[in-house]
Amino acid sequence: MRPLTLVAAMTLALCLGQAPLAAQALAHTHGATDTRMPTEGGQAAFAAIAGVVKILEADPSTDWSKVNLERLRLHLRDMDLVALRSAVTASPVVGGATFVVRGTGETVAAIKRMTAAHASMVEMMGGPRMARTELPDGVRLVVTARDSGSEAAIARIRGLGFIGLMASGDHHPMHHLMLARGEAMADHGHR
Template sequence: MKRAIARVSIGVAAAAAAIVLAGGSMRLMGAASSELKPDSRPFEVSQAVPGHDEAPDAMHMHHEMMHMHDDPTLHTPGATPTLAGQDAFGAIQEIVRILEADPTTDWSKVDLESLRQHLIDMNEVTLNADVVQWPVDGGLKASVTGSGRTLAAIQRMVPAHARAINGNNGWRVEAETLPNGVLFAVTSSEAKETTHIRGLGFIGILVRGSHHRFHHLAMARGSFAHGR
C-alpha cells in the first residue's frame, strides 16, 4: 500500500515538472517570436525640401504673413497698425497710394527711385551733417558740413531748399557752397522775424512749409530728376 502511494506521488511530481518546463518553453518561444516579428508601425521617411530646411522659422513666419488677411481681428476698428515702421518706407508708401488712386498717373514716367535717393539725402542732412550756427544782424548763419554721402546730400539739398524758402515771411535765404559743405544764411529786416529765425535754427528753417510734400510727389511722378 505504501509503495503504491509513493509511486502515485512520484507520478504527480513528474507531471507537475513537465507542465512547468512546457510553460517555460512556450514563454521562450513567444519572446523569440516577438523579436523576429516585423514592426507593425508605419515606416516614416523624413525628406528635406531644398531651400527650406535651413530656415524653418522664416518659412513659418512667411506662411503666417500670407494668411494674416484671414484673421478677422485684424480688420476691426483700431486693430490695424497705421505706422509703416520706417519713415522713408512710409513716405514712399504714401506716395504710391496717391499715384495708384489717381487714374491720370502716367506710369511710364513714375520715378520712385529718385524719391528714395532724395529721402536718403534728407536722412543724411538731418542726422549726419555737422552744423555750427551763430547769430548775425537780422538772423543767423550756419556752417553745414560733412563728408562722403553726407557732403553730397548737403550740397544737393540745402541750396535747393534755400531757393524754395527764400522770400517766405520776408526772409532772405542764401546758400554758399563750401569745399566741405554749405554756408547757410537767413536774415530779415524785422526784429520779430529775427528772433523767429534764430529760434528755429538751421533745421527748423529747413523743415518749414508744405513744399516738401508736393516736391516729393512731383519727383515720384517724374516731373524732375533727383538733385535739382
C-alpha cells in the same frame, strides 16, 4: 453690442488672457479704427513712399511710364543724411543767423543738393533771404529776415535753426509727389 454684453465680453477676454480681443471689443463700440493693424508704414522714408504710392494708385491719370520712386527714395535719403548726419554750427548775425553745415563722405553731397534746392524754394516763396556758399565739406548759409527791423522774424530764424528752416514750408509733400511722378522740378541732382 449692448453695454452689459460688452462688459461681459471684455471681462471674459481679459480672464482668458485675450487682451487683444478686449481691446478689439472696446474699439468697435467707439467707432475706432481696427486696433489689430498698425497705423504707420514703418520706417519714415518707407511710410512716405507708401503714402505716395497710395496717391499714385488712386489717381487714374497717373502716367506710370514717368513714375520714378527711386528718385524720391534718393531725395528722402538726402533728407536723412542732412537731418541726422550733418554737423551744424550757428552764430547770430545782424538780421538773422549764419549756419555752417558740414559733413563727411556722402553727407557732403547731400548737404549741397538739399540746401541749393531749399534756398531757391524759400526765395521763390517769399521767405527769409538765404545766401549760400559752398565749402569743401558742406555749405555756409547766411539767413536774414526780409524785414531787417522785425525782431519777431529774426527770432524766428534763430529759433528754427538750420533744420527748422529746412523743414519749414508746405511745399515738401507736393515736391515729393512731383519727384515720384517724374514731373519737371528741381530734383536735387537725382535722375
